[in-house]
Amino acid sequence: MELSWQVTRPVTSLKRFLNQQGVSHRVFSDLKRDGSIRVNGQTVTPAVDLQVGDAVTVVLPAEAADPAVATSREPITVLFENRDWLVVDKPAGLNVVPGPANRTDTLVNRIKGHWLAEQAENQVPHILTRLDRFTSGVVWVARHRLANSLASQLQAAHQVDKRYLAVVSGQVADDHGIIDAPLASDPAGYNQMVSPAGKPAKTEYWVVQRWANATLVRVKLHTGRTHQIRAHFASLDHPLIGDALYGGPALGGMTRQALHAQTLAFTDPFTGEARQFSSEPPADWQQLLRNLSKES
Structure with missing residues (x-):
């Protein structure tokens, strides 16, 4: 895959210039080993000096499928696909x-x-936003090494907006809140738990609707810890409906945790375009909301 940039300001080295374009040390090593780098159409070594106005082109080596990974012909629902994502x-x-x-x-x-x-x-x-097995919704995938590197930088800088819908047990009192509590693996199980020894985790939520024994919330993740939404609401004694691992009650006919990755938004580092993708909640989710309304 070929990518090109124009040098618009003085730089000290080719490696630093490529790093400014998001080419990580690992991707740069791949380029030196298996790809190629050209300046003004000429193949060069990484030691070349750059001048303002130079055209830099890299050819990333193709990423062949891993033969150890089985191939499934089952369909996927594609929301968006281009060269990078x-x-x-x-x-x-x-x-x-x-x-x-x-x-x-x-x-x-x-x-x-x-x-x-x-x-x-x-x-x-390259999976960028991994969801639990029983969570539905938007998953973002990078199609090559450089896209993966740039997306990881966006996520590290908190420049990716991920929003979820969740139905939690009980009535959440505040219309808006932030759960800022570190999470760590529970040594006694497969769940995550709030612990001062854990990694920082921050979840923001807004109440959308309340029923007699459940609350629909819209959630924004400020960090991306394992089971973050599930563990944070369980720590408030509001585990998700259907979430047996965290003690969530079985209500409204829901047989899984009531969690749906609804939207994902970011500024595309390749084009500068604002991109936003959304997923409609599936049938079991819609049925849950109808059942809760009937029971209230």
């Missing part, structure tokens, strides 16, 4: 990455089948 709408019940419980039909296996069918140049999905 793939955004999909993940159904509840589908694992994102292969693991002991499922190595043949996860989202990664399905993406491999999708890209093999279209004979894509790069066939290694």
Whole structure:
């Protein structure tokens, strides 16, 4: 894959210039080993000096599919796809990455089948926003090394807006709140727990609707810890409906945690465009809301 930039201000080295374009040390090493770098059409070494006005072009090596990853021909719901990104709408019940419980039909296996069918140049999905198996909604995938590096920088700088819908048990008192509490793995189980020894975690929420024994909230993640929304609301004694791991009650016929990744927004580092993607809550979610309204 070929990418080009124009040098518009003095720089001290080619490596520093490429780093300013988001080329990480790892991607730069891949370029030196398997790709190529050209300045004004001429192949150069990393030691070349750059001048204002120079045209820098890199050719990233193609990323071949991992033969150890099984191919699934099951379909995926594509919300957006271009040279750099793939955004999909993940159904509840589908694992994102292969693991002991499922190595043949996860989202990664399905993406491999999708890209093999279209004979894509790069066939290694870089998952950027991983969802739990029983959480539905938007998943963002980078299609090559540089996109992965740039997206990781956006996330580290808190420049990716991720919003969820959740139905939690009980009536949340405040219309708006921020849960700022570190999370750590529970040594006695598979869950996460609030702990001063944990990693910083920040969840913001807005109440959308209240019922007699449940509350619909819109949630913004300011960090991306494992089970963050589930663990944070459980710590407030408002575990998600259907979330057995965190003690959430079974209400309204919901058989999974009532969590849906609704929107994702960011400024595309390649084009400068504002991108926003959204997913409509699935049928079981809609039925849950109807049942809660009937029961109230």
